[in-house]
Amino acid sequence: xxxxxxxxxxxxxxxxxxxxxxxxxxxxxxxxxxxxxxxxxxxxxxxxxxxxxxxxxxxxxxxxxxxxxxxxxxxxxxxxxxxxxxxxxxxxxxxxxxxxxxxxxxxxxxxxxxxxxxxxxxxxxxxxxxxxxxxxxxxxxxxxxxxxxxxxxxxxxxxxxxxx
Amino acid sequence: xxxxxxxxxxxxxxxxxxxxxxxxxxxxxxxxxxxxxxxxxxxxxxxxxxxxxxxxxxxxxxxxxxxxxxxxxxxxxxxxxxxxxxxxxxxxxxxxxxxxxxxxxxxxxxxxxxxxxxxxxxxxxxxxxxxxxxxxxxxxxxxxxxxxxxxxxxxxxxxxxxxxxxxxxxxxxxxxxxxxxxxxxxxxxxxxxxxxxxxxxxxxxxxxxxxxxxxxxxxxxxxxxxxxxxxxxxxxxxxxxxxxxxxxxxxxxxxxxxxxxxxxxxxxxxxxxxxxxxxxxxxxxxxxxxxxxxxxxxxxxxxxxxxxxxxxxxxxxxxxxxxxxxxxxxxxxxxxxxxxxxxxxxxxxxxxxxxxxxxxxxxxxxxxxxxxxxxxxxxxxxxxxxxxxxxxxxxxxxxxxxxxxxxxxxxxxxxxxxxxxxxxxxxxxxxxxxxxxxxxxxxxxxxxxxxxxxxxxxxxxxxxxxxxxxxxxxxxxxxxxxxxxxxxxxxxxxxxxxxxxxxxxxxxxxxxxxxxxxxxxxxxxxxxxxxxxxxxxxxxxxxxxxxxxxxxxxxxxxxxxxxxxxxxxxxxxxxxxxxxxxxxxxxxxxxxxxxxxxxxxxxxxxxxxxxxxxxxxxxxxxxxxxxxxxxxxxxxxxxxxxxxxxxxxxxxxxxxxxxxxxxxxxxxxxxxxxxxxxxxxxxxxxxxxxxxxxxxxxxxxxxxxxxxxxxxxxxxxxxxxxxxxxxxxxxxxxxxxxxxxxxxxxxxxxxxxxxxxxxxxxxxxxxxxxxxxxxxxxxxxxxxxxxxxxxxxxxxxxxxxxxxxxxxxxxxxxxxxxxxxx
Numbered sequence: 001x002x003x004x005x006x007x008x009x010x011x012x013x014x015x016x017x018x019x020x021x022x023x024x025x026x027x028x029x030x031x032x033x034x035x036x037x038x039x040x041x042x043x044x045x046x047x048x049x050x051x052x053x054x055x056x057x058x059x060x061x062x063x064x065x066x067x068x069x070x071x072x073x074x075x076x077x078x079x080x081x082x083x084x085x086x087x088x089x090x091x092x093x094x095x096x097x098x099x100x101x102x103x104x105x106x107x108x109x110x111x112x113x114x115x116x117x118x119x120x121x122x123x124x125x126x127x128x129x130x131x132x133x134x135x136x137x138x139x140x141x142x143x144x145x146x147x148x149x150x151x152x153x154x155x156x157x158x159x160x161x162x163x164x
Numbered sequence: 165x166x167x168x169x170x171x172x173x174x175x176x177x178x179x180x181x182x183x184x185x186x187x188x189x190x191x192x193x194x195x196x197x198x199x200x201x202x203x204x205x206x207x208x209x210x211x212x213x214x215x216x217x218x219x220x221x222x223x224x225x226x227x228x229x230x231x232x233x234x235x236x237x238x239x240x241x242x243x244x245x246x247x248x249x250x251x252x253x254x255x256x257x258x259x260x261x262x263x264x265x266x267x268x269x270x271x272x273x274x275x276x277x278x279x280x281x282x283x284x285x286x287x288x289x290x291x292x293x294x295x296x297x298x299x300x301x302x303x304x305x306x307x308x309x310x311x312x313x314x315x316x317x318x319x320x321x322x323x324x325x326x327x328x329x330x331x332x333x334x335x336x337x338x339x340x341x342x343x344x345x346x347x348x349x350x351x352x353x354x355x356x357x358x359x360x361x362x363x364x365x366x367x368x369x370x371x372x373x374x375x376x377x378x379x380x381x382x383x384x385x386x387x388x389x390x391x392x393x394x395x396x397x398x399x400x401x402x403x404x405x406x407x408x409x410x411x412x413x414x415x416x417x418x419x420x421x422x423x424x425x426x427x428x429x430x431x432x433x434x435x436x437x438x439x440x441x442x443x444x445x446x447x448x449x450x451x452x453x454x455x456x457x458x459x460x461x462x463x464x465x466x467x468x469x470x471x472x473x474x475x476x477x478x479x480x481x482x483x484x485x486x487x488x489x490x491x492x493x494x495x496x497x498x499x500x501x502x503x504x505x506x507x508x509x510x511x512x513x514x515x516x517x518x519x520x521x522x523x524x525x526x527x528x529x530x531x532x533x534x535x536x537x538x539x540x541x542x543x544x545x546x547x548x549x550x551x552x553x554x555x556x557x558x559x560x561x562x563x564x565x566x567x568x569x570x571x572x573x574x575x576x577x578x579x580x581x582x583x584x585x586x587x588x589x590x591x592x593x594x595x596x597x598x599x600x601x602x603x604x605x606x607x608x609x610x611x612x613x614x615x616x617x618x619x620x621x622x623x624x625x626x627x628x629x630x631x632x633x634x635x636x637x638x639x640x641x642x643x644x645x646x647x648x649x650x651x652x653x654x655x656x657x658x659x660x661x662x663x664x665x666x667x668x669x670x671x672x673x674x675x676x677x678x679x680x681x682x683x684x685x686x687x688x689x690x691x692x693x694x695x696x697x698x699x700x701x702x703x704x705x706x707x708x709x710x711x712x713x714x715x716x717x718x719x720x721x722x723x724x725x726x727x728x729x730x731x732x733x734x735x736x737x738x739x740x741x742x743x744x745x746x747x748x749x750x751x752x753x754x755x756x757x758x759x760x761x762x763x764x765x766x767x768x769x770x771x772x773x774x775x776x777x778x779x780x781x782x783x784x785x786x787x788x789x790x791x792x793x794x795x796x797x798x799x800x801x802x803x804x805x806x807x808x809x810x811x812x813x814x815x816x817x818x819x820x821x822x823x824x825x826x827x828x829x830x831x832x833x834x835x836x837x838x839x840x841x842x843x844x845x846x847x848x849x850x851x852x853x854x855x856x857x858x859x860x861x862x863x864x865x866x867x868x869x870x871x872x873x874x875x876x877x878x879x880x881x882x883x884x885x886x887x888x889x890x891x892x893x894x895x896x897x898x899x900x901x902x903x904x905x906x907x908x909x910x911x912x913x914x915x916x917x918x919x920x921x922x923x924x925x926x927x928x929x930x931x932x933x934x935x936x937x938x939x940x941x942x943x944x945x946x947x948x949x950x951x952x953x954x955x956x957x958x959x960x961x962x963x964x965x966x967x968x969x970x971x972x973x974x975x976x977x978x979x980x981x982x983x984x985x986x
Contacts, residue, residue: 005232
């Protein structure tokens with residue numbers, strides 16, 4: 001029982017960060033974060049049959065919940081480019097974004113303008129801090145594919161943030 | 165190592181640099197030689213990593229955690245059908261495993277089967293390990309343990325190691341015979357299905373975790389013995405730690421007590437309930453240092469007490485430390501919340517950021533604010549200057565590691581009115597690293613005062629130690645300091661001829677002694693006939709051990725020596741098994757901001773690690789460098805740290821360097837900066853620099869301290885604390901709600917020129933506002949727009965009804981009363 005708490009302590013902040021980056025609403029992110037760990041408890045017995053790292057397994061749960069969330073909401077994860085354009089116009093000069101600290105809210109909006117798998121890779125790699133290999137395992141993609149998504153995702157993100 | 169733009173695809177190059185960045189290489193180093201676009205991408209990636217998350221509501225986090233724990237408890241409950249007594253024994257656990265599977269075999273048969281399985285599994289894993297990379301399932305051993313415990317299936321595992329595991333000596337003692345070698349950390353891991361019920365499974369037990377060094381328990385029968393990870397203890401038990409040792413006691417309600425080195429604690433009362441009643445925990449601390457993180461409990465009558473010979477501290481939902489340096493003295497330091505400290509029937513409330521001392525027979529001192537930090541020592545004596553701040557020392561100041569001027573230390577102390585700082589503890593973290601060298605080569609001449617090694621003149625004196633039978637033509641490694649004018653003075657000369665492996669050396673506590681195997685600070689050390697061992701070494705002693713790490717990974721000791729005043733340093737060489745957290749050659753250690761890490765280190769590389777051992781046994785690396793496996797190059801390699809005298813031409817610590825286009829220069833280096841230089845000495849005596857990397861900027865600062873204070877005034881953009889001018893908050897990061905009465909921690913940094921900057925202010929405690937009693941409100945139903953009234957139709961037959969709040973006035977007007985009928 002203590003161990004479940006330990007696993008929660010170890011991962012909850014980064015799971016929340018990942019979920020929040022994808023859904024943008026704090027309350028929804030909290031709800032989904034709680035659900036991730038509820039499912040973790042329910043499926044822990046089955047975890048041992050997998051060969052993925054535990055963290056990757058946990059993020060798969062989170063990823064699936066996010067997809068379910070959008071499916072239930074009937075929303076698409078993509079937003080019109082106009083919204084991304086708005087990001088640039090809200091008084092955030094390119095220099096201030098890079099030289100100061102990027103507000104996660106701006107990144108969230110820009111992330112939504114990315115192709116979904118690029119967005120996933122960027123969120124996991126840089127907002128969660130997951131190593132490339134684990135991202136590949138989480139998303140069930142090859143390392144080479146993730147490297148490519150990472151590179152193209154950063155280029156697109158840079159464009160969306162008006163940093164080109 | 166100079167990062168170079170290679171011929172890889174752009175995404176490969178970017179990923180390589182990202183890995184360097186993640187390994188702690190400074191961004192400016194990672195950016196070198198990248199295309200403009202890739203530089204921008206890398207900078208953006210670095211920025212993304214720092215993007216802040218929204219602040220979360222702690223009550224939501226706490227509720228989520230409680231839900232996870234509750235669900236896990238529900239999942240585990242059906243399996244707990246055995247009696248507690250049965251759970252304590254390995255045989256009962258084995259039976260539990262067998263019973264649901266209807267394996268009607270004799271226990272002896274089962275043991276044989278399990279033993280065979282374990283043996284086969286071990287051999288298979290052993291072979292596999294040598295043939296294929298291991299699949300990393302958990303992120304860390306601790307996580308693996310947590311998953312194993314949390315999973316109802318996975319918990320039916322227990323590690324089997326290549327060493328025989330001693331059986332517990334009693335039904336639930338878990339104490340190992342002090343004459344046996346305790347179970348070492350496994351070099352290879354296999355699993356066998358034996359249940360091990362070692363968690364804090366109920367309020368009346370606590371679990372010992374994160375055991376480092378020598379940790380022992382004593383039961384009521386008086387027997388002390390070392391324990392293993394996950395040992396369960398109960399009221400009446402004592403726990404103690406040796407030097408360089410520590411452990412964590414985890415209670416059922418989530419409270420945690422950490423034991424530092426040389427500490428002893430007894431569990432007087434233990435009923436750590438979570439919600440179904442008051443949490444009662446009472447410990448007696450006889451010596452040492454403990455740190456308590458107490459879970460909040462709303463149950464009436466809850467108590468968490470730490471008793472010492474001189475005092476008693478009681479907390480509810482707080483974090484604090486208790487130091488008992490001697491029998492008749494105790495010090496309470498509070499990091500969060502409030503602790504009521506009592507001595508001689510006088511109680512003082514110690515709030516976050518404060519400290520109080522209690523001498524036996526006297527009431528507690530008035531609480532004072534604490535000051536802690538890390539920084540460079542620029543003055544010693546009665547008054548030390550650390551991170552630019554003066555600290556008075558006293559008879560009770562505890563020094564660890566003999567820190568000197570120029571060293572980097574941790575300081576803990578108190579503010580004693582009028583801005584006087586008193587240091588209670590000063591711990592050496594890093595030696596002044598300037599002007600040191602290492603050189604590997606053949607001995608050409610050996611004189612009384614000077615030797616020649618690899619063409620270089622090396623001075624020796626009475627402090628130079630020589631290890632091994634060094635002769636002319638012997639291959640040796642020399643370590644020492646670079647004196648003025650570039651003179652090399654040897655501190656240590658080690659014979660490398662016929663070396664069976666790579667050298668290691670460290671100071672640690674003896675945990676186990678057997679004929680061919682010792683356990684020293686958790687590391688398995690092999691000894692053979694050639695090992696020199698001081699007489700009389702026993703378990704619990706502090707020793708310095710030196711030897712070789714063999715090709716098969718075993719650590720073979722050449723010498724094991726008693727040390728009375730331990731030089732708490734370590735050095736060893738091994739393969740990088742993990743980065744963040746670092747594990748090299750199976751040894752975990754920590755890094756700090758100031759740890760020098762050679763760029764480009766990746767998992768699988770062979771590295772040399774040097775550092776210091778903290779009081780609790782934690783290893784903190786000061787330097788991690790790649791080991792050049794090309795011996796021909798290594799023979800004439802010099803690595804030293806020194807101050808830059810000039811950069812055109814390059815001169816460092818008086819030594820002229822040849823720098824060419826192949827020299828990797830890392831960092832924005834200027835005259836006066838401290839750099840680390842790697843040199844290949846050419847046959848003509850030229851010192852060709854292969855790498856020059858920045859270690860410290862000349863104006864890199866003397867360090868930072870955190871000062872705790874209480875706010876006496878605040879307004880728009882300013883705050884005031886006692887004995888200081890008004891602080892302008894422009895450019896200062898403020899965390900929390902500043903108000904008069906707030907207890908704050910100020911992070912104060914001092915530059916090389918003495919200028920002081922307040923970087924952050926963190927509110928750690930706010931006094932509870934005095935709230936007026938809330939006005940009486942009508943009793944509400946679940947739906948807050950409805951109320952309950954006692955309905956009296958025509959003044960008869962009163963009964964309770966729930967009505968819409970909008971109808972309340974009308975009901976009251978015809979004689980109904982608010983609230984249910986009585």
